Amino acid sequence: MVLIGNVAQAIPAYTMSCFLLPKFICQDLEIMFNKFWWRSNNDEGKGLNWLSWNKMSKPKPSGGLGFQNLYGFNLALLGKQCWNMIENPHLLVSRIFKARYFSSNSMLDGQEGHNPSFVWKGLLTTLQSLRKRYRWVVENGEDIYATRDQ
Template sequence: MSRSGKELLVKSVAQTLPAYAMNVFLLPNKINNDIEKALTKFWWNSNPNQKSKINWMSWTRMEKHKSAGGMGFRNFRDFNIAMLGKQAWRLITNPSTLVARLYKAKYYATSDFLQAKLGHNPSFIWWIILEAKNLLLDGVRWRVGNEKSIKILDQPWLLLTDHPYITSDSQALQD
């Protein structure tokens, strides 16, 4: 099989098969590493009768975008966290759904999702969704909408990475 055929097979089949499970569950690093090892072995071994070949490029480098000198393969751990972040984003943007109302009542009744804690006796799915919260916190910013849920001092408004919060002693900004 040619390199382009292998690339197409890896990207369209091998990397998309675990996508559904990654959407719901946080796969252990061992499973991610085993998948990557199998893909590396498939990529570099063109002859099945030969025991091993030299890996001319590390899988980490092959995961980089093609413009950065890689092959554009997925990093399974990052993809898994991104898929779970999508579930967390749904809890934030669709608060009226049954699942969002259930999680809010059980885990963050007095706050919002971004301030939610693991809590006492969390479900496995809640624990997994909270794994992606840091990904959201790195990129989420407030956009002014209906003025009813704006918390100026408690939310990251600024694009500064070291301190994205507004600091003020003004009583007008409280609550």
């Protein structure tokens, strides 16, 4: 369990923090993890699967083994990158993406545009989720304009 949780699932983490992996790749990786988990030493990779990967990837308090859903983990890592660019617009990567994809708006208003990069397509997928859950903090209200902000 430690080998799968801390090593095998951590190997694609850097790639997943930059790119949205296709669902079938995440599923193939999860199938490999599942086969590794259920195989016995004398079966040469064969074994009886007593639990599906969906049940194994549930949190431990919910009856699972706590393995990660790789596609959800991928979306979470990309969401963290989006949030970092929203909160730190002075960073070089934030300024580059702003100049290319959302020059006159905020990142939350960014569109796919013409010939988008693979990185931007992945970030847009997570931006849809961020848009649904993004909330204003009014504080003193000086930065909010009724005619512009909705």
